[in-house]
Amino acid sequence: MPPRMTTSSYAVLALLDLKPWTGYELTHQAQRSLRYAWPKSERLLYSEPKKLVELGYATTHQEDSGGRTRNVYTITAEGRDALGMWTSTQTQPPRLEIEALLRLLFADHGSREDLLRALAEFASDIGEHHQAIVELMASYLDGGHPFPQRTHLSVLFATFQIEMFKTIERWIEFARDEIDEWPTTQDLGMTPRTETLTRLLAQDQSPLNQ
Amino acid sequence: MPPRMTTSSYAVLALLDLKPWTGYELTHQAQRSLRYAWPKSERLLYSEPKKLVELGYATTHQEDSGGRTRNVYTITAEGRDALGMWTSTQTQPPRLEIEALLRLLFADHGSREDLLRALAEFASDIGEHHQAIVELMASYLDGGHPFPQRTHLSVLFATFQIEMFKTIERWIEFARDEIDEWPTTQDLGMTPRTETLTRLLAQDQSPLNQ
DNA sequence: CACCCTATACTGAATATTGCAGTAGAGTCA
DNA sequence: TGACTCTACTGCAATATTCAGTATAGGGTG
Numbered sequence: 001m002p003p004r005m006t007t008s009s010y011a012v013l014a015l016l017d018l019k020p021w022t023g024y025e026l027t028h029q030a031q032r033s034l035r036y037a038w039p040k041s042e043r044l045l046y047s048e049p050k051k052l053v054e055l056g057y058a059t060t061h062q063e064d065s066g067g068r069t070r071n072v073y074t075i076t077a078e079g080r081d082a083l084g085m086w087t088s089t090q091t092q093p094p095r096l097e098i099e100a101l102l103r104l105l106f107a108d109h110g111s112r113e114d115l116l117r118a119l120a121e122f123a124s125d126i127g128e129h130h131q132a133i134v135e136l137m138a139s140y141l142d143g144g145h146p147f148p149q150r151t152h153l154s155v156l157f158a159t160f161q162i163e164m165f166k167t168i169e170r171w172i173e174f175a176r177d178e179i180d181e182w183p184t185t186q187d188l189g190m191t192p193r194t195e196t197l198t199r200l201l202a203q204d205q206s207p208l209n210q
Numbered sequence: 211m212p213p214r215m216t217t218s219s220y221a222v223l224a225l226l227d228l229k230p231w232t233g234y235e236l237t238h239q240a241q242r243s244l245r246y247a248w249p250k251s252e253r254l255l256y257s258e259p260k261k262l263v264e265l266g267y268a269t270t271h272q273e274d275s276g277g278r279t280r281n282v283y284t285i286t287a288e289g290r291d292a293l294g295m296w297t298s299t300q301t302q303p304p305r306l307e308i309e310a311l312l313r314l315l316f317a318d319h320g321s322r323e324d325l326l327r328a329l330a331e332f333a334s335d336i337g338e339h340h341q342a343i344v345e346l347m348a349s350y351l352d353g354g355h356p357f358p359q360r361t362h363l364s365v366l367f368a369t370f371q372i373e374m375f376k377t378i379e380r381w382i383e384f385a386r387d388e389i390d391e392w393p394t395t396q397d398l399g400m401t402p403r404t405e406t407l408t409r410l411l412a413q414d415q416s417p418l419n420q
Numbered sequence: 421c422a423c424c425c426t427a428t429a430c431t432g433a434a435t436a437t438t439g440c441a442g443t444a445g446a447g448t449c450a
Numbered sequence: 451t452g453a454c455t456c457t458a459c460t461g462c463a464a465t466a467t468t469c470a471g472t473a474t475a476g477g478g479t480g
Contacts, residue, residue: 006436007309014316024458037311041438046459068445070458087313087320091328093335095307096374099217101247103301105367106224108360110297118301125303130414137412141405149399150318155407156388157315160381162411163418164306167377171370178366189359195351197365201372202347204340208373216465234429251467256430278474280429 003051008040010086012048013079016058018147020074023049036129036161049073057082098122104175108186115185116176123172130165133158174208213261218250220296222258223289226268228357230284233259246339246371259283267292308332314385318396325395326386333382340375343368384418 011034015026027045034040049071052058057079062069100122107115137158145151179185181193190198200207225231225240237255244250259281262268267289272279310332317325347368355361389395391403400408410417 004435007312008437011312011316014319017316017319022458027459034312034315036306037308037315039305039307043439043460044437047437068458083316083319087317087324091313091331092309094310094332095249096246097249097305097307098247099302100304101367101370102217102221102244103297105244105247105363106221106293107297107363109224109227109293114297121301122304134412134414137408140400140408141412145400149396151400151408152392152404153315153317153395155404155411156385157311158411159384159407159417160311162414163377163381163416164374166416167373171373174369175366182362185363186359190350190355190361194362194365197369198347198350198361201365201368202344202351204344204372206373206376207369214464218466232429237430238428253431253468254466257466278429 002055005051005055005082005086007038007092008044009048009051010083011038011040012045013052013057013075013083013086016049016052016073016075017080017083018150020072022063022070022072024070026073037157052079055082110185112179112182112185115179119172119175119179123169126165126168126172130162130169133161133165170208212265215261215265215292215296217248217302218254219258219261220293221248221250222255223262223267223285223293223296226259226262226283226285227290227293228360230282232273232280232282234280236283247367262289265292320395322389322392322395325389329382329385329389333379336375336378336382340372340379343371343375380418 012026012030015021015030021029023046026049027042030040030045031042049058049060052073053060055078056076058073058075060071060073063072100118103110103118104115137155140151140154145154178193197207221244222236222240225236231239233256236259237252240250240255241252259268259270262283262285263270265288266286268283268285270281270283273282310328313320313328314325347365350361350364355364388403407417
């Protein structure tokens with residue numbers, strides 16, 4: 001049986017449509033550019049182009065780069081067709097995996113310091129990526145986009161990321177302020193403050209901007 | 211070799227610390243309450259409590275519920291200890307998997323309609339969950355929290371979700387407006403509008419509120 | 421009252437993905 | 451010349467998801 005095309009396969013195929021890449025480049029480019037939309041392991045990204053070759057969606061040839069060989073992958077006409085068909089298929093629902101929030105939900109098993117540390121790690125991860133995307137945008141202004149004809153897409157995606165990161169950072173600040181008012185992580189229950197927040201949320205209002 | 215404790219194992223163990231559950235309840239409760247912090251498959255959530263029993267962190271006994279048997283799991287003292295230790299370990303970085311954004315990044319392989327459909331599916335998924343969390347908050351006001359002493363934690367988490375959903379919904383609206391101005395998905399590159407956006411983002415400013 | 425549908429209550433097996441260790445050449449700096 | 455980093459992967463074990471399958475209980479409908 002031939003291998004199945006997964007969303008990750010199409011992601012790699014879409015990169016291949018831009019230009020031929022070596023396995024190494026493909027893997028690292030995919031990790032850089034897709035990290036915040038479709039994060040996948042190096043290992044998987046090395047395997048995907050092989051699957052594409054098996055399916056006839058790409059061809060491979062070995063190239064010499066100073067003694068070593070590397071596999072160069074090129075998309076085929078069938079590959080382009082498959083990509084075109086993919087665009088009209090159903091989109092999987094989003095999936096947000098945030099361990100820091102899991103730790104918040106169960107923060108009553110640990111100390112306030114534990115919770116604040118988990119939030120600090122979360123803030124630091126987000127802060128790094130926030131800074132990286134801002135710097136990337138600055139580099140685009142200097143003509144740094146590797147595929148200039150696709151800038152409009154990258155920038156719309158970057159807008160999403162920056163909005164997201166700003167929101168998360170604002171929430172973390174808010175959460176820290178709230179936690180600072182807690183005497184402990186446990187058994188607070190429905191305090192007047194919690195009731196105020198619940199009331200706002202039940203009316204779909206943001207408790208942050210007040 | 212004994213099984214390894216993963217983050218998912220601790221998530222289930224933390225639920226078990228609230229009260230004994232059957233495998234079925236545990237699985238469905240975890241999917242309901244942790245969906246937006248730690249989404250895991252039903253299958254995995256059925257396996258985790260068995261692992262906990264093997265490690266001595268829980269005990270199990272069969273109960274009769276009208277002819278059928280079900281496995282009831284209860285946390286042990288060792289389980290509680292393990293939970294306490296977990297709170298001081300390092301938190302994994304967040305991971306956002308959003309296929310709609312992948313499709314945006316490669317939207318030049320399809321039509322504007324394809325892209326708008328992917329965004330519509332995204333909006334509808336987010337909208338559903340947004341509505342669900344608002345309704346959940348309303349139910350808390352009527353004394354509906356299953357573990358009242360933990361309300362302060364749930365509400366802080368809910369604040370995160372609502373902020374997130376609102377941000378995503380605002381971005382989707384923004385993206386639709388932008389895409390409406392595109393004659394096509396392809397080869398637009400650095401238009402004056404895209405340059406304006408890039409300049410804002412490079413200064414870490416939001417293009418949405420103007 | 422037979423049939424259908426939904427909820428309860430799971431398990432096995434195939435597939436997908438990750439993590440980690442291992443291999444090996446090229447370039448650089450001390 | 452040795453250590454370290456970057457390039458350029460592969461194999462294998464462990465982990466997680468998907469899908470199908472099994473089976474009972476209870477409620478509503480024709």
